[in-house]
Amino acid sequence: MTHAELMRHALSQALRGVHIGPKKLKLDEETRWQIAGEAVEELRRHGGWKELDEEAPMRPLAPGSGPHDKREKKPDYAQSRGHRFRV
Numbered sequence: 001m002t003h004a005e006l007m008r009h010a011l012s013q014a015l016r017g018v019h020i021g022p023k024k025l026k027l028d029e030e031t032r033w034q035i036a037g038e039a040v041e042e043l044r045r046h047g048g049w050k051e052l053d054e055e056a057p058m059r060p061l062a063p064g065s066g067p068h069d070k071r072e073k074k075p076d077y078a079q080s081r082g083h084r085f086r087v
Contacts, residue, residue, distance in 0.1 A: 001056055015035060
């Protein structure tokens with residue numbers, strides 16, 4: 001993932017909580033993504049940021065957040081309370 005992609009994602013997420021006065025600006029995901037992309041392109045055009053196209057350092061996932069985590073899963077609520085269901 002490049003710095004530009006990371007910045008675009010961060011800007012898109014930041015636009016989710018934008019308020020204009022007391023009213024929340026409700027933008028759909030496609031619109032937020034387009035606005036963030038245009039902001040990154042403006043930085044490229046006027047800032048000359050060659051770093052935007054470089055790979056961003058990524059930190060490893062926290063334990064338990066990846067799809068291949070091998071830790072024991074917590075039982076669901078019904079099982080932890082001793083409920084048994086007939087099938």
